[in-house]
Amino acid sequence: MLAQILQQLPQQLLNGLVLGSTYALFALGFTLMFGVLGVINLTYGFYFTTGAFLALYGTKLLGLSIWLALPGAAILTGLIAILFDAALLTPLRRKKAPELASLMVTLGATLLLYSLATASFGTDIRRLPPAVISHAAYTIGGVRVTLSQILIIVTTVLIVVALLSLIRGTRFGLSMRALAENGEAAQLMGVNTDAVVRMVSFISAALGSTAGVLIGLNFNAIQPYMGESMMLKGFAVIIIGGLGDIKGALVAGLVIGILEVLTAGFISSAVKDAAGFLLLVATLWFRPVGLFGRAPVKRA
Template sequence: MFAQQLVNGVLLGATYALFALGFTLMFGVLRVINLTYGFYFSAGAFIALFLTRQAGFGIWAALPVAAMGAGAVAVALDWLLLSRLRRVNAPELSSLMVTLGGVLALYSAATSILGPDIRRLPPDLVASDAFVLAGLRVTTAQLLILLATAVMVGALMALMRGTRLGLAIRAMAEKPDAAGLMGIDTGRLAALVSFISGCLAGAGGVLIGLNFNAIHPYMGEAMMLRGFVVIIVGGLGDIRGALIAGLLLGVIEVFTAGYVASGLKEAVAFAILVVVLWTRPSGLFGRAVVRRA
């Protein structure tokens, strides 16, 4: 029982980590808490729902297309809501309030158009077979989630650490003004970061929709709490920390639901957030910033 719960927690945490990676990348590079990020999660799930139900796509084709669709939504919303604020160097509170208003409008519009009902992916999209290894039961959908998450996380790490583009992104994250003076097109790079972050969120929406087989417009709203927990526990802007914290949160939620009460999962996530802010505001893997007069 314990080992099975641990496996389930790691698989759930992998999806949380995928969602939070885009969130922490966006914050780390663009220095903005973009509250529309949860909408990209919902957008990816609904795009995959349309592709699989109406266009006849399989899950392997629908997943990358839905992720890129969510990335395109992210670029459009970044240009519409945040690009002007970046040009005038508006304070961080301005972007927070703009994206708060934006996400409320987006969720309301999505609910009016799509309705509040829960939608489900086609039942034959993924084989219902389960594999038993050393007494542990793993479904085909769970293996798909783990494989897709591993591929996308590996690709992001390779991009950030092994390419000139990744070097430019890291330079912009450290010193955006200096990066601009060195010839880096910070406007285009900001759009690219938004696209990558949107792709990760959209892919997370597809995988969560596949895991729980429940898609609705507000599904991204619940994930935002977990996203905040993961990036704060892992360290603001720290990709490695977001990955580890996402896995830990998934394991803790599964054990809470299995051994305590399923209704306490969100309470436990909030409690972790509060304790980390009290004891280590920079996160488990973040670096404290020393401010000098």
């Protein structure tokens, strides 16, 4: 039994890394939105679904390759997010409404959007065209890896590097950090906060959309409510990693993905979702601020 587990472990770790990469990518956008804009935008899960459907119809109806459909879906979803933010959240920001107001507004919008999506597309699972990506597999050291898995890992790595470079090495990244720290002070320092908000909405939605495309590619199963379950994973990831912490979101996403795959492979697929939430409970018990979060400073 032990020998069989050890033999399967490298393959399961790779599968977990692939799944965790999509979780991390999704959580990065969620973390960015929460950390900079200070709102829990529940429409974020719908951006995940939107990206998957845009890629699906881009490949089916327009005959696009996945190399064009993926960035195209990300850009279109980002533009949709800017419109949603302007319609739903900008009026609340201007009136300095409490955080609960944005939560309730986006909750209502999410219910409406999912209802419209279901009415338009139904609840049947849709699949990407077989020729959208090669199903050839490569065996490296006894581990089987497919082209779609390579695409998922490479895409995640490139996006993480680009995002960190943007945040830490550009003037726009400095403006984002200033807005996250104190919006009013950033505005007094000459930061165009409206422009930063629009760009953060665009980038966050593009990340969520990309995660949706990659999940659809990995499991070849796309349906309107796929973003709903992903939002639960997103909440778990950002709480375990630490609210608003990008490094924490990345690490927690990978850990949950690997933990779920190992649980499904060696225990039972029926309890794989519970594994991540047990980790969430343990984190809240022993480190409520998350793995990389910092406790708020109390002033006398």
